[in-house]
Amino acid sequence: MSAAITDPDSLAADARAARTQLLLTGPVGATLARLAAPNILAMLVSAAMNISEAAFAGMIGVSALAGIALVYPLVMLVQMLSAGSMGGAISSAVSRALGAGEAARAGRLVVAAWVIAGTIALAFAVVLLLFGAPMFSALSGGGEAGQQALSYAMIYFPGCIAVWLTHSTLSVIRGCGNMAMPSLLLTGASIATIPLSGALALGWGPFPALGLAGLSLGQISVFAVTALIAVFYVASGRAGLRVSGIGLGLRHFADILRVGAASSLNALQTVITIVAITAIVGQFGEAALAGYGLGARLEFIMVPVVFGVGAAMTAMVGANMGAGNRDRALRIGWTGSVAAGAIVGGVGLFFALFPDLWLGLFLEPDNVAALAAGRSYFRTVAPFYALFALGLALYFASQGAGRVFWPILGGGARMIVAIGGALVLTSAGFGLGGAFVAIAGGMAAYGLVTAVGIALTRWR
Template identity: 60%
Template structure:
């Protein structure tokens, strides 16, 4: 005797998910801006604070391995953050914006096809990064000025992290798709769990907790790779099984160059912006390395906090990208601009507050990783915070407007602002270290001035240029 089939259940669930997705899109383009932005950003910010805690924990575990490990982490850290910034911010933001614009224009089929294109792009870029770091990583760390042991520590980390970065790329691409539908809680929950798992796994594999082997620097890298792999499976499953409200029937047949172009046109410019930000940090790392291992360790802790501000800003920026993208898709450019300024001023206030606190009390951060006996490293870290942290608000403002510009599909001025930042940082540092006796203080003063320039350029561009030609 045949059993009764619950056939209507699956269509009903799909209809409910599609209805929820449509309701979220309406909120993005109709609901009051500040409360809606706060509601969307809150889970992201919470998840990003936990992700920042993961970065703090990683630095702490490295400090337990010794100053050489901490200096090695400083060498590889810009490349690690480049991976995160590209996959979640530059390309991830472009994915989210493309999906949001499609849904804002009521083109659900296009949003589903863009999702498939996003997965292909993520896997391809992960492969490129793995190959490049595998071939050139050690030479790059030597070029930065690391000593033999420091380069070995950085290489041990890189040779685990970058072959495994496909997990990070696919996880972040999938979470970006979900954010593009207006759903922020699920991606935030996944990132929160990934960050907690990463802390436990990194510490366990680096230091040999319980039955786990003590793998040192390689273990530090293995933790986030495994954690993102679990997160990626959860995020992809959420999308494929219809929970995001997207139907994939015929999506492969609809794939075209235009779909990839929709993501990569914005993503390429956003990636240039991200690369310029990372290159600026790399150049400063190379200059600081000339002052010795202790100075590199102290600066590395300062630069790490600067990078950790990026996930916090991303918490607000991801919500802005979706809101701006949906409003641009619906033709509501004035509302999109109001969203951009509301979120960006909030990001500047949060990050600027952290900066001012640490400018006055730098040991609140440095004391987590360095013993009082590490006087040279402490002095370098204190110098960084006193010269750079007061300008964090401009960094927060500029980066938040960068995320908003992704939603609008207008990335030229964010790239120009990053070029200005890089020029001021490099030229200023070379002038101040060559023609004055400031030494490290000169490098850090140039970094602070560069943040000021970065924030001002992009703010003026958005204020006076608007997004009158933003892509629908």
């Protein structure tokens, strides 16, 4: 009996079972807060990594900064798909299996998750290798920015298997109710990436100055190490699962892809909306684009806060749906989503009243036009951050429930209202302010459509 007590696999399985029980029976508010805190910390450090990358690009030169802007939506798409869309689907599938008491099925889902991650990463690599050069050349008008973007992409996308394996494996661990380990690994990866990418891009010390290629090489190198650690952690049984491909079938892939494929539409809608709005705002000049960009950057920084709560909800909701506790799952979803909306909404209202506290960090007082654009953005859009956060949090909760129809419909409504509204209002002579009204309307549509739909259907 003592051998069984000290067996590492048995101890890990017992710890995993205890975490699943906490998801099923723990106090909703307290459990959510406990699980969300390490996620939020990790996501904020990741945001700092993204900000530092832009700063390093600026040190290289204007063309490099323009190049990173060209490639960033595709990089963001990889991150949103691997960590959010497919990642959330993986976490949901694992937690639902464990909630239903099917640990063996959860172990097979791990293998399915790795196969899916590798396949999608390969598709990204092939597409960029075949079409990257003409695409970036067309986007830049044949300028230097296109070459800079290509130099970044030719390292990042062939190597994005490291990003996909990292996020898919960390999603498995989250599905087991363990938020601390993924947060620790992501925080360490982000902290390590900042100096390594800077050194490889700018040539610090003995490192060569590789420019934008160095930025992506630094990130991919760190994530490759992180992926190895995460895969070993799960494959060795430390997550509490016995990983096995024996008995793996189409139903295991379907468990993930049924939610993940639909969730991917949400990520695509977001990227399309960002690219289109940026193009519309860019018509009003560099100052307008700079002011909008600084406002949108704060919006992006709020996303990790929602993801921190959302990742915890995905696991909790999934486990309870798997156990047949729909009412508790709904209570978890609404509790976390309202909390996320309140937190992000409070930040939005603060900067709507005091926009210069943010804008002043980046702009000098003589940048009058950019400051005016930024103030207009915050006063028009920031009061609607609460509805944006509510919709996004409900999206993560819906992933856990395996019911993502309403968040996708809400994302579609946001895209139509924001892009269509911006085109109509700017064409009608309402100028930059009209574009910002459309952005605010898109956020309101996203939150309201998602919330009303879930309230009426209760994930049925």
